[in-house]
Amino acid sequence: MERIIATYFIETPFDVEKAAQVLAGEQSSGTFVAIPGETEALKERFAAKVESINLLEPAYHPSLPGAEGYPVYHRAELKISWSIENFGYNLPVMISTLQGNLYELTQFTGLKLMDIDIPNSFAQHFVGPRFGIEGCRNLTHVYKRPLIGTIIKPSIGLSPDDTAALVKTLAEAGIDFIKDDELQSASANSSFEARVDAVMEVINRHADATGKKVMYAFNLSNEIDSMLRRYEYLIEAGGTCAMVSINSVGLAGTKKICDQGVLPIHAHRNGWGMMTRHPLLGIDFRAYQKLWRLVGVDQLHVNGIQNKFWESDDSVVRSIEACRQPMLGGYEVLPVVSSGQWGGQAPETYRRTQTVDLLYMAGGGIMAHPDGPKGGVIALNQAWEGAVKGLSIQQTAALYPEFAKSVAKFGKSLSFMSN
Amino acid sequence: MERIIATYFIETPFDVEKAAQVLAGEQSSGTFVAIPGETEALKERFAAKVESINLLEPAYHPSLPGAEGYPVYHRAELKISWSIENFGYNLPVMISTLQGNLYELTQFTGLKLMDIDIPNSFAQHFVGPRFGIEGCRNLTHVYKRPLIGTIIKPSIGLSPDDTAALVKTLAEAGIDFIKDDELQSASANSSFEARVDAVMEVINRHADATGKKVMYAFNLSNEIDSMLRRYEYLIEAGGTCAMVSINSVGLAGTKKICDQGVLPIHAHRNGWGMMTRHPLLGIDFRAYQKLWRLVGVDQLHVNGIQNKFWESDDSVVRSIEACRQPMLGGYEVLPVVSSGQWGGQAPETYRRTQTVDLLYMAGGGIMAHPDGPKGGVIALNQAWEGAVKGLSIQQTAALYPEFAKSVAKFGKSLSFMSN
Numbered sequence: 001m002e003r004i005i006a007t008y009f010i011e012t013p014f015d016v017e018k019a020a021q022v023l024a025g026e027q028s029s030g031t032f033v034a035i036p037g038e039t040e041a042l043k044e045r046f047a048a049k050v051e052s053i054n055l056l057e058p059a060y061h062p063s064l065p066g067a068e069g070y071p072v073y074h075r076a077e078l079k080i081s082w083s084i085e086n087f088g089y090n091l092p093v094m095i096s097t098l099q100g101n102l103y104e105l106t107q108f109t110g111l112k113l114m115d116i117d118i119p120n121s122f123a124q125h126f127v128g129p130r131f132g133i134e135g136c137r138n139l140t141h142v143y144k145r146p147l148i149g150t151i152i153k154p155s156i157g158l159s160p161d162d163t164a165a166l167v168k169t170l171a172e173a174g175i176d177f178i179k180d181d182e183l184q185s186a187s188a189n190s191s192f193e194a195r196v197d198a199v200m201e202v203i204n205r206h207a208d209a210t211g212k213k214v215m216y217a218f219n220l221s222n223e224i225d226s227m228l229r230r231y232e233y234l235i236e237a238g239g240t241c242a243m244v245s246i247n248s249v250g251l252a253g254t255k256k257i258c259d260q261g262v263l264p265i266h267a268h269r270n271g272w273g274m275m276t277r278h279p280l281l282g283i284d285f286r287a288y289q290k291l292w293r294l295v296g297v298d299q300l301h302v303n304g305i306q307n308k309f310w311e312s313d314d315s316v317v318r319s320i321e322a323c324r325q326p327m328l329g330g331y332e333v334l335p336v337v338s339s340g341q342w343g344g345q346a347p348e349t350y351r352r353t354q355t356v357d358l359l360y361m362a363g364g365g366i367m368a369h370p371d372g373p374k375g376g377v378i379a380l381n382q383a384w385e386g387a388v389k390g391l392s393i394q395q396t397a398a399l400y401p402e403f404a405k406s407v408a409k410f411g412k413s414l415s416f417m418s419n
Numbered sequence: 420m421e422r423i424i425a426t427y428f429i430e431t432p433f434d435v436e437k438a439a440q441v442l443a444g445e446q447s448s449g450t451f452v453a454i455p456g457e458t459e460a461l462k463e464r465f466a467a468k469v470e471s472i473n474l475l476e477p478a479y480h481p482s483l484p485g486a487e488g489y490p491v492y493h494r495a496e497l498k499i500s501w502s503i504e505n506f507g508y509n510l511p512v513m514i515s516t517l518q519g520n521l522y523e524l525t526q527f528t529g530l531k532l533m534d535i536d537i538p539n540s541f542a543q544h545f546v547g548p549r550f551g552i553e554g555c556r557n558l559t560h561v562y563k564r565p566l567i568g569t570i571i572k573p574s575i576g577l578s579p580d581d582t583a584a585l586v587k588t589l590a591e592a593g594i595d596f597i598k599d600d601e602l603q604s605a606s607a608n609s610s611f612e613a614r615v616d617a618v619m620e621v622i623n624r625h626a627d628a629t630g631k632k633v634m635y636a637f638n639l640s641n642e643i644d645s646m647l648r649r650y651e652y653l654i655e656a657g658g659t660c661a662m663v664s665i666n667s668v669g670l671a672g673t674k675k676i677c678d679q680g681v682l683p684i685h686a687h688r689n690g691w692g693m694m695t696r697h698p699l700l701g702i703d704f705r706a707y708q709k710l711w712r713l714v715g716v717d718q719l720h721v722n723g724i725q726n727k728f729w730e731s732d733d734s735v736v737r738s739i740e741a742c743r744q745p746m747l748g749g750y751e752v753l754p755v756v757s758s759g760q761w762g763g764q765a766p767e768t769y770r771r772t773q774t775v776d777l778l779y780m781a782g783g784g785i786m787a788h789p790d791g792p793k794g795g796v797i798a799l800n801q802a803w804e805g806a807v808k809g810l811s812i813q814q815t816a817a818l819y820p821e822f823a824k825s826v827a828k829f830g831k832s833l834s835f836m837s838n
Contacts, residue, residue, distance in 0.1 A: 274694060
């Protein structure tokens, strides 16, 4: 029978082998007192198994509260497996099994789910991203370079007409993609429907005139019925993308939207920091992105090089690589690079990932360009042309005047974080 | 206009006032470069406001990575408010606003959402728990004492007939409530429907014979359509409770199930440790339980006194108190006390919370009682009788023989954690 293997990074003041057995027991057939029903046959079929223990450098202080005062806190990489018979193709129950109560065990002063080996049979049960990289390229007619995108800012407060006016400016500037901010779904002065009406009129008119249809990710996030109504509304209006704040909406709700199958789903991972920022708590992006690819999102946020958040470049690079790794022979997802991006990060992003299969998002980096948004979009495309040619920021700036202006303006402002 | 106030516990190496302004800006109308659209009128209406800053004892090492090497890490309680106009009555967008990207800000080396002040108008938009404490008592005919419950163990692996046989034993033992383990929803040898059929036949027959209908929380957790089908199946079979792993299913999916309104919803919070175990990351139960009461769950896990997990008794007591605090004049939720409970914790639980409005769950504590499950259920009821009388464990044991046997067996086994 197929087995799912989960890889954990753990810390424990107890014997690692025993702690691993507690983990496996707690998440399968065990309980804290021996009870009659746990027969050998049942254990053989349903018990989780400790597949391997790889000891790492220990620590001398606990990472999390719950077991203070021990001399040594062992650290290890554990691999634990479960038979697919335990939960079948039920992702919520799989999550309850692979994560669930584990974070509460006193045996562990640190536990992070690092990776999940998904068995092949999942391919028969999960369609995955309906659009993925190729589908998003076909809808935007953007090939052989990243899709260039931006976020409507201010995040919240613009009226539908204000938003539509901004979209018009951006469309005329040549942008490929625009999204609502995750703070905006329906505010007092911008209902979802009114915003769709106003924005899609601009986008459709621009598409009729130029042949280029800007992809706009409207933030559907809400309860199920509302999201389904909004989804239909969006299709009627000629929309080509819907955004969901996946952590806030949750897995079942997001999957219901992905399963509609008509629009690519832009997965915003806000809330993600809570699940991953601590090195020994939560879930690593390698495991996380697999779950969401099974759910079927088409675009998934990965942060960006030299971002304005806490995340290191190494971590961002690993996230992009994780998304690009084929899963079960497919399940293509488009990594969304964002946070403090203005084009200056393009050379390093390309140097380290060697891909242009990205949705590259800049906010202020486009809107606040000295030549206006048009200059901003041109500069971003120039940044990527330079990056793919292997040029440095300086070399690219020497070649392209709009990008040179970005460097002059934003090259400095990036240091705002350090004061 | 009404405002929602969020209380945070934060840590920052930067000026606290400035960091608070970044928080408010990031989660409303701000961006990292000044842009034309953020007018004064817009800011006045939609900008989040720093309501108060209460400085606490500083730390000298960062709690989370992202800003190392500073001499002092200031800690503070911040109150930030948003106009209800920003997101209306949309819980996912409210979560994206109050939590969202905040955990990723470099400005904070620690951030935990401690509480949310929900404005009164929410009462017009969220029905909340349809059953709550009173509804669950009416369905089980249990009054003036905790509902006594247990979990089917082994967690996973029993066939529907095995499960039904166990339920028969437990029903005859006088139990009020039984639940699937969160690891079990549909395993290879126990489909949801077959388990409902087998278990409800026992429960219905026992109810016909005795007038006492055991409440069984079947684990619905899955994708939306499956959960809705299972919900209907459960109603048809005469079921009186459905369980959802709320973190794994997510908010929108859980709300859809709560909104069906026919069955009380047992909310299992597995995965919760990831969100709260670190003192300076995630969300405190005080805030968390408000969100889920708005969603409408009827029973919510709170762990238990002297539990087998990492959580301190003080924290458990605060959680029970949080659930008992009326919200918007109601939104009653039944706290589910569990984890390593066997009755010995009843005196301390009652002494500290002064309530019997609890669902008190014991696993091995019932099944492994020396007199069998019947002795276990009797002993738990005795434990609570003693507790309400203000008796100690020893005084209760002197009065009640079945409880005395629990003390003899489990009073020791609790020390298993310390080796």
